[in-house]
Amino acid sequence: MSPLTTLADSLSSNLRELDAQLTQSQGSPPHLWDAKPYSGLDNTSQIPSQAAFQLIDKIRTDLRAAEALVTPTHFKLVELGLTQYKVAALNTAVSLKVADALVELGGHASLRELAEKVDTNEHKLGKIMRVLTGDYIFQEVSKDCFKHSRHSVALAGSPGARSFMSFITDLGMRCALGIPGDLTRPDTKNSFAEKDAPFVKEVSKGKTFFEYMMDPNNAEMVELANVGVQLTRMPLLVDYPWGELGEATVVDVGCGAGDSGIDVMKMYPQIKWAFQDLSAQVLADVKKAIPEELRNRSISFVEHDYFNPNVSRGNVWYMRGVLHEYVDEGVLKILQNLAAAMRETPNSKLIINEVCAASPVIAPADSMSPPSEHIPEQQSALADIGNLMTWSTFSLFGGKERSYEEYEKLLLAAGFKVSRFFRFRTFTVMLECELA
Numbered sequence: 001m002s003p004l005t006t007l008a009d010s011l012s013s014n015l016r017e018l019d020a021q022l023t024q025s026q027g028s029p030p031h032l033w034d035a036k037p038y039s040g041l042d043n044t045s046q047i048p049s050q051a052a053f054q055l056i057d058k059i060r061t062d063l064r065a066a067e068a069l070v071t072p073t074h075f076k077l078v079e080l081g082l083t084q085y086k087v088a089a090l091n092t093a094v095s096l097k098v099a100d101a102l103v104e105l106g107g108h109a110s111l112r113e114l115a116e117k118v119d120t121n122e123h124k125l126g127k128i129m130r131v132l133t134g135d136y137i138f139q140e141v142s143k144d145c146f147k148h149s150r151h152s153v154a155l156a157g158s159p160g161a162r163s164f165m166s167f168i169t170d171l172g173m174r175c176a177l178g179i180p181g182d183l184t185r186p187d188t189k190n191s192f193a194e195k196d197a198p199f200v201k202e203v204s205k206g207k208t209f210f211e212y213m214m215d216p217n218n219a220e221m222v223e224l225a226n227v228g229v230q231l232t233r234m235p236l237l238v239d240y241p242w243g244e245l246g247e248a249t250v251v252d253v254g255c256g257a258g259d260s261g262i263d264v265m266k267m268y269p270q271i272k273w274a275f276q277d278l279s280a281q282v283l284a285d286v287k288k289a290i291p292e293e294l295r296n297r298s299i300s301f302v303e304h305d306y307f308n309p310n311v312s313r314g315n316v317w318y319m320r321g322v323l324h325e326y327v328d329e330g331v332l333k334i335l336q337n338l339a340a341a342m343r344e345t346p347n348s349k350l351i352i353n354e355v356c357a358a359s360p361v362i363a364p365a366d367s368m369s370p371p372s373e374h375i376p377e378q379q380s381a382l383a384d385i386g387n388l389m390t391w392s393t394f395s396l397f398g399g400k401e402r403s404y405e406e407y408e409k410l411l412l413a414a415g416f417k418v419s420r421f422f423r424f425r426t427f428t429v430m431l432e433c434e435l436a
C-alpha cells in the first residue's frame with residue numbers, strides 16, 4: 001500500500017472511532033465553526049477518556065505526516081521558517097482585543113467594522129485575520145466578514161487567557177531569537193543555568209526570570225502561571241491513583257506555591273500533606289492559600305533545603321517541577337537525600353511529576369505502518385506540544401528536561417527503581433519509584 005493510502009486508512013479509522021466515542025460521551029460530535037467550546041475537548045476540568053486521548057495523539061501525528069507527505073519540500077521548509085508570522089498574528093489579534101471586539105459587534109462583523117472598532121488599518125487587519133482563519137481561529141463566513149470559531153471564542157472576555165497568549169507569543173518570540181546563539185556560544189552552549197537562559201541574555205539583559213517576576217511592575221506574571229496550570233492540573237489529579245494512597249503523608253519537596261497539593265487534598269479527603277520549601281516566605285504564602293475547607297486536615301509546613309539530609313518523615317515523597325531545574329549532579333544529590341530519608345519509612349515511594357522529553361515518532365527506516373503506530377510509550381503524550389513547551393521554559397529559566405531513560409539512569413544511581421509509569425492526558429508524566 002502507498003504511504004498516502006496507509007495514512008488515509010489510519011486517519012479514517014481513527015477519526016471515525018474518535019467521533020463515535022466523543023458523540024457517545026457528549027451527546028454530540030465535535031464542532032469547529034460553532035462559536036462555543038466543545039465540552040468533550042475544551043473543558044480543562046473534564047478531560048477526554050484515555051482511549052479518546054490516545055486517538056487524538058495518533059490523529060494529530062498522522063495529520064502532520066499527511067501534510068508533510070503532500071507538501072513540496074520548498075514550501076514545507078519555507079512555511080516552517082515563516083511560523084513566526086503566525087505567532088505575530090496571534091499576538092496582534094490578542095493585543096488589539098479583536099475577539100472582544102467581535103463579541104461587542106454582535107458576534108459577526110465586516111473587516112471595516114472590526115478595524116474601526118480596534119482602531120487599526122483594515123487591510124493589515126485582514127491579513128492578520130486570514131493567517132488565523134487558516135488555522136481555524138475565527139471564521140470568514142463571506143468575503144471580508146468574520147465571526148468566531150470554537151478556537152477564537154476562548155480569547156474573548158478572558159483577560160487571563162489573553163495575557164497568557166501575549167506572554168507566550170511576545171516574550172516567547174524574543175527569547176526564541178536567542179536560542180541559536182545559546183547553542184553556539186562557548187559560555188552558554190553547555191549551560192543549563194537560569195543565569196544563562198536566552199531570556200536573561202536577550203530580553204532582560206542580566207535579570208533572571210525569577211528576579212523579573214519578583215519586580216512589582218510584572219505582578220501579572222503570577223496570574224499567568226495560574227492560567228498555565230490549567231493545561232496540566234486535572235490530569236495530575238485523576239491520572240495518578242492518589243486514592244490508593246489512603247491516609248498516607250505526602251511530603252511535597254520544593255512545594256513552591258503548593259497549589260497542586262491543595263488541589264490533591266481537596267479531591268482526596270484522607271491524604272495528609274507536608275509542604276516543604278527552602279523559603280519561609282514561600283511556606284507562609286502556602287499557609288495563607290490553604291482554603292477554609294482544608295483547615296481541619298493534617299497539614300504541616302517544613303523549612304528545609306533538599307540538598308541536605310531530609311528532616312521529614314512520610315510515606316510518599318512528591319516532587320513536581322523540581323528536578324528539571326538541575327544538572328545531573330544536583331538531581332543526584334537531591335535523590336540521594338530522599339533515598340536516605342525513605343529508608344526510615346518502609347514501603348515509602350517517590351513520585352516525580354515532570355515533562356518527559358518525547359520523540360514524536362521513532363520509526364524504523366523500512367516501516368510500512370502509519371507514523372501513529374510508532375509513537376513511543378514511555379514519554380509524555382502530545383510530544384510536539386511538550387517539546388515546544390520545554391523550549392519555552394528553557395528559554396525563560398534554563399534547566400534540563402529529561403527523557404524516561406535519563407531519569408531512570410539518575411534514579412538507579414541514587415538507589416531507586418521505577419515501579420510504575422503514568423503517561424498523563426497532557427504533556428506531563430508521573431514516575432513512581434521505590435528503593436531498589
Ligand SMILES: C[S@@+](CC[C@H](N)C(=O)[O-])C[C@H]1O[C@@H](n2cnc3c(N)ncnc32)[C@H](O)[C@@H]1O
Binds near residue numbers: 254255256278305320
Ligand atoms: C520550580 S519551584 C517548584 C515547583 C513546585 N513544586 C510546584 O509544583 O509548583 C521551586 C521551589 O523550590 C524551592 N527551592 C529552591 N531551592 C530549594 C532547596 N535547595 N531546597 C528546598 N526548596 C528549594 C523554591 O523556593 C521554589 O519554591
